Every structure is written in structure tokens, then in C-alpha cells.
Amino acid sequence: MHSIRDEQKPTQKGPKLIPIDKNLLPSRGRYYKSDLFCRKLTAIETKDLSKLKTNTVNSVFNQVLSGAISGIDVEDIMLNDRLWLIYYLRSITYDDIPFKVFGTCPICGDSGWFEYKLKDLDVTYANEDLERDLELTNGDKVTLSFPTIGDELEIARTKADPNLMENIDVDVMTVASHIRSINGEPVSIYEAYVYFSRGNGSAKDYSRLLTHLRKYAFGASPKGAFKCRKCKQNLLIDIPLGSDFFLPEI
């Protein structure tokens, strides 16, 4: 007779978890309480990443991060850390194999090939904590935090809501999603959006908010930062997220 233990499948050894040095993240890990870990990308994930399309890019990124990052729920990852994490995962998966990109200097016209590695990614770091309380020009006091992937999903759900008889401007809603309360009253992302679309928030208030957020902005752009070999000009060259990048020749 079999005991329950005998009927259990042999436990498969999970992939090796690699700790992420949070200081490397664009946010510098400022907004995460827990430690973050990752594993190398799987063949299926790199295949999915090699076929990104404009309308699927966010969902593929989220799917990949929810599988490959642990220590945090994917919805709690800062939106502005997401792209960096994708480049990071590609780097650790292939031991930072260089990726060749061709660039031309806009100043002297010299052109040539550059070898991109993760260290070359164009990153803006959060060098201080967000000042969470802000008084707008109309005297309203708002409290702020940076949006997460979960907030982006809520924006997408709101935009798709058939009960809303209005066209949502996603750019304004994304800025509004930084607002968590107005004069001490908690607000939803939609309510924060309405504050600017037809509420007390004027264009001046919106600009005040943008100006404030800009001081604390962080994130990665899909570009490599290089120097022109001839005139030493700083160059930003696109690092395209395509099949050559995610399924490199080995």
C-alpha cells in the first residue's frame, strides 16, 4: 500500500534565485520594503519578448516580470522600474553578452558600431525620496506617490470601462495617478483624473504637479549612452527590444 508520501511527485528543484541589488534600479529601491530576487528568463519568456507588439508590450512585460521577479507582487513594482528590469533580466539571462548597435554622431557625423552592455543603458536615478505633500496653486493640498504596474492596470481598466461616457486622456490620467489624496480625502485614480479634467485642478495646478514630479523622476529609456569616438560627444543610441536582442546569436 502506498503512503501519501510515495504518491507525491519528486520535487523539481526550482530555478536559482538571484538577489537584485536595489541600488541598481532607477528608483534605487526607495519605494520597496522587501528584498527583490529574480531568476534567468526561460526560453518561452525570451521568445515572447522577441515578438513584442505595441499593443501587447505592457502585458508581455508584466507577464515576464510576474514569473521572473520574486519578493514582490508584480502590481507593486514601480512603473518606472519596469523597463530597466526587462533589460536587466536579458542581461543576467545571457551573462551580459554585448549587443552591437550602429550609431552616427549628430555633431561630427562619425559613425560606427557600439557594443551595448547593461551598464550602458540610459538610466535616470531617483536620488532623493519624493516629497509627498504638495500645495497646488489653488491652495489644495495633495499627497503623492509614484504609480505602480497595478496603477497602470487600473488606468487601462478605467479607459475600457463601457459605463464611462467620456474619452479618457491616458497621459493626463497617468500624471493624475500620482495623487493619492486631495485635502486629506483619499481619491481613486479616476477621481484624481476628474480633478484635472473638470474639477478644481487648473492647467496651472497640473503644471505645478508636473514641475514637482520632475525633480524626483526616475526610469530607464530604451537607449544606450555612448561617447562619439571622434569628438567625444555624448550619444544616445536606440537599443531595440527585438528578436536579435532577446534571442542573440550564441
Ligand SMILES: [Zn+2]
Ligand atoms: Zn562626434
